[in-house]
Amino acid sequence: MRNAGGDGRRRMHLCAFLFGTGHHVGSWRQPDAPLDNGTTLAHWLDCARIAERGLLDAIFLYDGAGLPPMSAEVMSRTGTATFFDPLVLLPALAVLTERIGLIATGNTTFDQPYYLARRFLSLDNLSGGRAGWNMVTGVNPNEALNFGKAMVPHADRYARAREFAQVVRRLWESWDDDAFLMDKASGRFFRPDAFHVLDHHGAHFDVRGPLCVPRSPQGHPVMIQAGGSEPGRALAAETAEMIYSVQGDLAEAQAFYADVKGRMPAFGRDPGTLKIMPGVYFIVGRTAGEAEDKFGALSERTDPAVSMERLRFCMGGHDMSRYDPDGPVPEDLETQSGTTHLRIMTAIARERKLTLRQLADEVAAGGYGHWSIRGSAEQVADQLQHRFEAGAADGFNLMPATYPGGLRDFVELVVPILQKRGLFRTAYEGRTLREHLGLPRPAVGGAQRTSAAADG
């Protein structure tokens, strides 16, 4: 496991979380933004190659199976209503890159464990062991309507997610690593005892298995989770190998880090086998002034109606038209949904005494509850280093305000500083995503043992 460099120093992990042309709602209107209605391969290849040139651990793609819950009029002023299925885009990027990890979001509420397991393990094989699955339960009610379902309550989504993850991991262990003999002379293609039937019968799924896909060079895809709620933390401690968490505040990030890592031994897991990587929204310049100028240019291109709708989306899709936009954030919002975004954003708004409209502008600027920094490359590097060394993170999921531009800025301006400080690799040391992240290659049979320990 390569958690540290040759000097024994602990190294930071960095992924680029990408959706559209930037996390700022004004990003698509920038003069240098690519014109992408979601299906421009060149844009995504550009991002992947910049990330690879910067030696990042992975690119990480958003997914959602429905339009954001906003009016057509407002949505038509945003740039992210349409996009590639990430599991169609990533195979293309896999064969056009060499080392960069390839992570995509996949939904446990609407998809089937067999199909999802098959797609991600196929991608993992195709890419030579560079795939990761970010498991989400979905918060957008428009998704549910595309699958003939009402929105499922939060706790039920997590119960299903837990069983889903167990089934997927066991499906990924369907075949032994040395299963395939392919012996033309004897006519034996694989050892007849080299595959494993799950015969899973649970509350949500009945899946016999085995999966029709062999193991990959890294065993199977890295398991990632986003949720920060109570059931989300429990599930992450049990199953996740990376967490993409939402943490605006240092103290909260430290508490979260200690809490989740502390839960792991109960599941028989070494805390080193989970990388906690909060999202960080940023705008970086050669100087602090340049970063401010970039921010100003983006703000000029922000449509207030879009900001308000984006806030509503981040707030779990609640209709906010009955509240005064120039009044405080309403008290009764929190009781309607248990999502972490909602909790963090209402906390931010109250602490800073923001009106609803001001909170909307904050959200439009990109972080939507994530830690948000802006400044020179040195300043950005300082802040990342501080959190990394303060027991708040094993690395970060970078959320540039714009891309490819903002991602290129990070790679060209911030990465060299982190490298100089010994905080980031100066070359890829491995070929698989697990090697990049310093995660162990899972053994066949491990998933079954983990779930037995958790249930017993």
Added chain:
Amino acid sequence: MRNAGGDGRRRMHLCAFLFGTGHHVGSWRQPDAPLDNGTTLAHWLDCARIAERGLLDAIFLYDGAGLPPMSAEVMSRTGTATFFDPLVLLPALAVLTERIGLIATGNTTFDQPYYLARRFLSLDNLSGGRAGWNMVTGVNPNEALNFGKAMVPHADRYARAREFAQVVRRLWESWDDDAFLMDKASGRFFRPDAFHVLDHHGAHFDVRGPLCVPRSPQGHPVMIQAGGSEPGRALAAETAEMIYSVQGDLAEAQAFYADVKGRMPAFGRDPGTLKIMPGVYFIVGRTAGEAEDKFGALSERTDPAVSMERLRFCMGGHDMSRYDPDGPVPEDLETQSGTTHLRIMTAIARERKLTLRQLADEVAAGGYGHWSIRGSAEQVADQLQHRFEAGAADGFNLMPATYPGGLRDFVELVVPILQKRGLFRTAYEGRTLREHLGLPRPAVGGAQRTSAAADG
């Protein structure tokens, strides 16, 4: 529409239907067969590039979400238990090829219309309009067990498939062709009235839509069907743009061709907008003797136990151990399942007075009910031309006994003869799969009109 060459002559369409390293069960044991346990990109890229060099319309990939229903011991002597998810493999091939069409099978019994529609339309965009969807309902009971379902009766599977296909087509028409303005100055990304909500509520699915994927250069993927049963014919006449049919016999192929095309006007469809392309299993050599030698070499590598199990699989997975392998094909088989494969194979067996074991050898050799030819390049070309000109086909789905070898033989030996006779293109005239096949680009709103006509 390019149904004909510059000389006005009607041209044949050719796709390569591929699974593993060949349709002959002994193919993987040939000295020149690639060692592929289902995840060797180089093998598939090789096949795709050979097909493209041969100016074929498309490659066409098998899919199934479960192991073949046979014992582990026998399965371990076959080469096709594990394979890429075709919707992960095809995006990779899309960016490594230029013109070849990319067709994959997708299941209507276990998948969700929203997810399937999204994947195929994403692939269609990624490939510049070269995708096709081969709709199947599934005949393997092992698939059902991976989705917590008992095997659904044939008629019910088709009722679901019909609704599934209607929903997918309407999802593919979610956005107008001119939806995206991407006007940075005004801030308008798309016309707010440019997407369409389905609000579909049917017996099997409730899907609101729209799909989060724009139209592709060819509008949407080509719709392909395999079924030859009564409900399969009705569904094809209503929705299919290509049929991959199973026809051993010329008279039957002619009758099928006339029957299905004759049903189309009732659905308001022009018979020219459906290409009927039966499967043709073949072994071709420079001379007839060379083809026989190839056949002999494959037969030597055929395991009798594998042949018998493959027959059982083709027979719908019925347990055949209670029948005498040296006796005739049992009378009661046909009543247990309505599949076309079963009907054709029992007819072949009775006509030629084959025992069960002899029928198994026939199946092992590759055709499993498909038209099967063997001979010199001239002989193969003659036979294809004869069926093509006798009103039995608009072209063929080629099923080589081995690949890449057998596919390369076809491209190098047979294609030049067909070209010389004016029966096949000498250069790609278009860029999309619809242009290759001479199919019209569908208009937005067409799916809704077709299903209204069918239901009214």
